[in-house]
Amino acid sequence: MRVTWFLFSSLFPNFIAQLQKNRMNPRRSFLKKAFIASGTLSLSNLAHKTLAEDVADALNGIAQMTPDFAARQETEWNRIRQAYTTSTSIINLNNGGVSPQPKVVQEATKRYYTYSNEAPSYYMWRILDQGREPLRAKLADFAGVSPEELAINRNTTEAINTIIFGLNLSVGDEIILTKYDYPNMINAWKQRARRDGLVLKWLDFDIPITDNEQVVEAFRQAITPKTKVLHITHMINWTGHIMPAKALCQLAKEYNVFSLVDGAHTFAHLDFKIADLGCDFYGTSLHKWLCAPFGTGLLYIRKEKIKEVWPLLAAPEQQDDNIRKFENIGTRSFATEQAISTALDFHQAIGSATKLARLNYLRKYWTEQVKDIERITFYSSQKDEHSAALFNFGLKGIDAGPLHNQLFSSHKVHTSPIQWEKVNGPRVTPHVYTSLYELDRLVEAIHQAAKV
Numbered sequence: 001m002r003v004t005w006f007l008f009s010s011l012f013p014n015f016i017a018q019l020q021k022n023r024m025n026p027r028r029s030f031l032k033k034a035f036i037a038s039g040t041l042s043l044s045n046l047a048h049k050t051l052a053e054d055v056a057d058a059l060n061g062i063a064q065m066t067p068d069f070a071a072r073q074e075t076e077w078n079r080i081r082q083a084y085t086t087s088t089s090i091i092n093l094n095n096g097g098v099s100p101q102p103k104v105v106q107e108a109t110k111r112y113y114t115y116s117n118e119a120p121s122y123y124m125w126r127i128l129d130q131g132r133e134p135l136r137a138k139l140a141d142f143a144g145v146s147p148e149e150l151a152i153n154r155n156t157t158e159a160i161n162t163i164i165f166g167l168n169l170s171v172g173d174e175i176i177l178t179k180y181d182y183p184n185m186i187n188a189w190k191q192r193a194r195r196d197g198l199v200l201k202w203l204d205f206d207i208p209i210t211d212n213e214q215v216v217e218a219f220r221q222a223i224t225p226k227t228k229v230l231h232i233t234h235m236i237n238w239t240g241h242i243m244p245a246k247a248l249c250q251l252a253k254e255y256n257v258f259s260l261v262d263g264a265h266t267f268a269h270l271d272f273k274i275a276d277l278g279c280d281f282y283g284t285s286l287h288k289w290l291c292a293p294f295g296t297g298l299l300y301i302r303k304e305k306i307k308e309v310w311p312l313l314a315a316p317e318q319q320d321d322n323i324r325k326f327e328n329i330g331t332r333s334f335a336t337e338q339a340i341s342t343a344l345d346f347h348q349a350i351g352s353a354t355k356l357a358r359l360n361y362l363r364k365y366w367t368e369q370v371k372d373i374e375r376i377t378f379y380s381s382q383k384d385e386h387s388a389a390l391f392n393f394g395l396k397g398i399d400a401g402p403l404h405n406q407l408f409s410s411h412k413v414h415t416s417p418i419q420w421e422k423v424n425g426p427r428v429t430p431h432v433y434t435s436l437y438e439l440d441r442l443v444e445a446i447h448q449a450a451k452v
């Protein structure tokens with residue numbers, strides 16, 4: 001913790017000093033809020049400040065509000081937007097694919113990279129590598145689990161493949177999964193099934209999913225004495241639906257089978273701890289909602305299950321019971337890895353509850369303005385318990401691809417076109433830096449497309 005904090009604070013003394021100063025001086029922030037409320041404080045009369053200080057002020061401002069109140073404070077969110085290097089030529093509403101990093105994270109990565117290049121074997125292996133354990137502890141603290149249960153890796157694909165190929169399974173063993181899981185995982189299970197004769201049982205659902213009890217019941221009905229794993233996608237990427245992961249992990253426990261959670265879209269997006277789920281395995285990508293450097297992820301394995309999983313890349317026998325056996329991947333980017341810590345600092349400065357409240361607010365902001373269009377179909381339920389930032393819609397008579405192209409050519413709105421099973425439309429995913437102006441452009445683009 002101390003190493004990463006030292007590295008971060010030495011990189012961004014102004015940013016950190018401002019955060020600490022304001023934490024110690026709530027009156028100053030209160031006065032500023034009063035100014036903001038009266039409209040007398042704007043970016044232009046803050047010109048004497050650095051942008052980083054201004055962002056820090058905004059973060060401190062929302063930290064003192066309830067999440068729902070903070071979610072509606074456009075002035076503060078417009079200032080937080082300045083923490084990012086947003087595009088001036090397109091409106092990026094595909095933050096579900098991968099998220100951009102705040103400037104502090106970009107700068108940390110660059111700085112560690114430059115530092116590594118001064119003498120790579122010394123600065124990477126002897127200096128920066130010392131940051132891995134403090135980073136593990138910090139991530140574990142955030143996730144509510146033990147550091148001895150967290151491996152730092154490159155992404156969800158690596159995490160979930162580690163489990164799929166690492167469990168001892170044999171001919172006839174059954175795996176329950178759904179038609180809406182992620183293709184990398186579907187392919188991994190299919191490959192393992194081809195190699196080892198596993199039986200894959202596919203669940204299907206009506207879309208949008210509106211009843212999570214039915215989902216749990218469908219899993220329950222599919223369980224047999226041969227079932228070994230429930231594969232659970234915490235948030236379905238095609239639609240944004242939040243699956244009842246906790247109830248499904250409980251179900252797995254009831255039947256003494258493994259629960260494997262693909263959490264690509266939920267870590268630092270939903271307000272929860274990995275520990276809350278009661279799962280055996282959970283994998284996520286930190287370059288999605290945490291806004292950490294590209295190519296960063298983590299794998300959680302419940303302590304007593306570690307010895308039951310073989311690492312994808314071999315480790316010495318003495319590590320059989322050690323979570324670090326999943327980190328023997330050879331030389332990797334230490335710069336990228338260490339900057340995860342800065343991303344976590346930034347996320348925590350906003351706070352999980354406030355971030356989720358803002359993302360829910362943004363989803364409602366645009367969906368409410370298009371929901372009455374005659375041709376529109378929503379592939380996700382609008383309720384907070386069912387969806388957060390990711391949301392998918394279609395227009396009758398036009399496929400996802402052409403509709404996506406139309407939104408882009410008319411308003412430069414970048415979404416993610418999805419045609420998968422019963423889903424046929426662009427997925428829209430704002431992030432904390434998305435402005436209401438950008439969502440207004442989206443709404444206008446959808447109305448325009450619906451008239452054609």
Ligand SMILES: Cc1ncc(COP(=O)(O)O)c(C=O)c1O
Nearest residue numbers: 155156157158182237262264285
């Ligand atoms: C549900 C789900 N799982 C896994 C992944 C893969 O993530 P990554 O490419 O970071 O491994 C994604 C990517 O969008 C996803 O949506």
